[in-house]
Amino acid sequence: MKAKSIKGKSKQEIQTALEQSIADGFKPTLAMVFLSARQDREAVCSILDKENISVFGATTAGEFIDADFDRDSIVILLLDINPDNFKITFREADYNTSREVANSIAASGMNEFPNPGFILAIAGRMVNAVEIINSLEDKVGTNAFIYGGLAGNTISGTELFVFDNKKITNSGLIALIIDHDKINMTGFATSGWQPIATFHMVTKSENNTIYTIDDEPAMDMIAQYLGISFDADDKNEKIYSDDARPIQLYRDNASSVLREITFFNSTTRTVNFAGPVPQGSKFRFSLPPDWDIVEKIKSDCLSIKEQQKEADALIVFSCASRLLSLGPMVKNEIDEIINTWECPVAGFFCFGEIGKYLGGKTEFHNNTCSIVVFGEKK
Numbered sequence: 001m002k003a004k005s006i007k008g009k010s011k012q013e014i015q016t017a018l019e020q021s022i023a024d025g026f027k028p029t030l031a032m033v034f035l036s037a038r039q040d041r042e043a044v045c046s047i048l049d050k051e052n053i054s055v056f057g058a059t060t061a062g063e064f065i066d067a068d069f070d071r072d073s074i075v076i077l078l079l080d081i082n083p084d085n086f087k088i089t090f091r092e093a094d095y096n097t098s099r100e101v102a103n104s105i106a107a108s109g110m111n112e113f114p115n116p117g118f119i120l121a122i123a124g125r126m127v128n129a130v131e132i133i134n135s136l137e138d139k140v141g142t143n144a145f146i147y148g149g150l151a152g153n154t155i156s157g158t159e160l161f162v163f164d165n166k167k168i169t170n171s172g173l174i175a176l177i178i179d180h181d182k183i184n185m186t187g188f189a190t191s192g193w194q195p196i197a198t199f200h201m202v203t204k205s206e207n208n209t210i211y212t213i214d215d216e217p218a219m220d221m222i223a224q225y226l227g228i229s230f231d232a233d234d235k236n237e238k239i240y241s242d243d244a245r246p247i248q249l250y251r252d253n254a255s256s257v258l259r260e261i262t263f264f265n266s267t268t269r270t271v272n273f274a275g276p277v278p279q280g281s282k283f284r285f286s287l288p289p290d291w292d293i294v295e296k297i298k299s300d301c302l303s304i305k306e307q308q309k310e311a312d313a314l315i316v317f318s319c320a321s322r323l324l325s326l327g328p329m330v331k332n333e334i335d336e337i338i339n340t341w342e343c344p345v346a347g348f349f350c351f352g353e354i355g356k357y358l359g360g361k362t363e364f365h366n367n368t369c370s371i372v373v374f375g376e377k378k
Contacts, residue, residue, distance in 0.1 A: 001183070001376035002026060003313035004078045005065040005344040011043035014074055018047060021078060028078035030086060030176075032315060033057035033163075034348035035074040037153050041163060044074055049165045053078070054088050056176045057163040058121035060348035061152030061320035067335055071154055077313060077346035079374070085179040087112050090164050092172040095207070098128035101173070102135030109177040110140065117180040119315070119372060120148030120354060123162040124171035125262075128207075129352060129364040130276050132173065137362065145180060146362045147187045147372045149317030149350035160351065184377050186308045189355030189363070189370040190300050191258055192289030192326075195248045205279040208262075210271050217269035222261065225285060246321075246367045247273075247283040255357055258286070260321060260366040274352055274366050288325045294332045297369070300358055301340040308373050314338070315372040316347030322367060323349060337371055 004026060006017035022028070031048050035041060037059045045055050063075040089108050093101040109116030118136060122129055129150065136146055151160035162174040178185060200221075204211040210218040223229065226245065246258040259273040277283075316337060322330055338345050355370030356362045 001312040001374065002080045003344040003374070004028070005075065005346050006078065007065050007068065007070070007073060007075045009073050011040050011047065014044055014076070015047050018051070022051070026078075026080065028053050028080050029083050030054050030056065030079045030081050032077040032079070032346055033074070034060050034063050034346060036060060036063070036072040037159060037161065038072050039074050041168065045163065045165050055163065055165045056088055056119070056121065056174055058123070058149070058151040058174070058348065058350070059153050059161045061154050061351065062323065062349035064316075064334065064348070065346050066338060066344070067331060069331065075346050075348070077315065077344060079313060081183065085182040087177045088164055089175045089177060090167050090172070091175075092169055093127050094124070094171055095126045095128050098131040099135045102132045103139060105175045105177070106136050106139035112177060113179040113181070115180040116140065117145035117178040117183075117185050118148075119176040119178070120146065120173055121151060121162045122148070122173040122352070123151040123160045123169055126171060127173060128276070129354065133354060133362055133364060142361065145185050145187070146354060147317070147370055148354040149348070149370065150352035152320050152348065152350045182377055184308055184375045185372060186304050187355055187370065187372045188300050188304050188358050189353060189365055189368050190297055190357065191365065191368040192293035192296055193246065193248065193258060193286040193367065195256070195284040196287050197285055199250070199282045199284055202277055202279055202281050202283065205277050208273050208276055210273065210277050211268070218271040219264050219266070219269040222271050223264065245288070246286055248286050249277060250282045251278065255360040255363075257363045258366045258368060259283075275364050289329065291329065293326065293329055294336060297333050298336045301337055303358055304373060305340055308375055311341040311343045311373045311375045313343055313374040314341060314345040315374070316345060317350050317353045317355070317370040318347060319353055319365075319367045319369070320349040320351060322369065325367060333369060341373065
């Protein structure tokens with residue numbers, strides 16, 4: 001498999017970059033397209049469609065190829081995978097249909113390949129990513145390769161899109177299904193956040209909303225920890241964007257996962273998170289990563305390289321909040337990934353990540369970096 005990454009700030013720049021990339025006879029069949037919602041998605045897809053290149057796309061909260069970070073741009077990873085070895089499936093979905101849609105994608109994968117792997121991009125806060133993961137594993141098996149991220153947006157936190165050559169949705173998902181017997185894929189997720197203080201109990205919750213913690217109003221307890229206050233007359237939802245301090249959520253028979261605060265509701269005194277928070281689960285507050293995260297990502301990369309020594313391409317799904325919580329260490333983190341395999345890399349900053357910690361199971365994460373390593377089997 002051959003891969004090339006291209007970037008542009010306009011459809012004209014993408015047209016030129018694509019022409020230059022195929023001038024030597026390179027014939028890509030698949031394009032992983034990550035772009036700002038400000039960009040002309042239809043024009044970009046039309047350019048790729050004319051070259052018979054299948055599109056797997058998502059809007060972003062920032063884009064990068066290799067170590068080149070940007071916002072409001074277009075980045076594309078071009079791959080010349082044999083079309084017989086992959087399939088792209090596009091589905092509309094919402095919270096209530098997430099399991100049904102995941103079952104359909106699983107069936108499509110198993111009908112196509114004996115050993116399918118899945119890379120997902122999900123659009124919309126109301127699509128249940130946890131249910132998608134669990135349903136795929138129920139059908140395909142707990143060892144199934146499932147990685148991906150939630151679409152992002154620098155313009156609005158609600159207008160998030162995924163798309164293929166012709167279709168686009170702000171409530172659904174796109175799945176790249178790979179023949180894992182022909183294309184080798186490995187991956188891992190890492191966060192670097194450290195738990196602190198005592199455990200707290202989620203005593204009442206529903207889906208992504210916590211009502212009470214230790215039988216006290218969730219908003220009061222978390223606001224006190226964060227050192228924020230609300231006006232007595234403020235009876236509206238307050239989007240939380242001042243900091244990026246997630247909680248570490250613990251479940252029975254599973255490793256902890258991070259859950260980020262999205263907004264407070266001063267009327268109900270509840271707190272909404274960027275992922276499910278099951279009632280009865282325990283959590284601890286977290287301290288952000290320090291420079292040790294660079295050594296950790298290096299160690300994790302070397303562990304994965306023992307399984308896949310060579311790579312043709314990398315895809316990185318990194319949480320938009322890591323730009324805030326890690327600052328300049330984000331670039332160091334991506335540099336370590338690139339230096340490990342020295343191959344084309346494309347990725348974007350997203351609103352939720354799918355992957356597994358080393359030794360863990362596939363999870364839906366927040367404030368995490370999830371990496372996919374591609375290599376064609378010889």
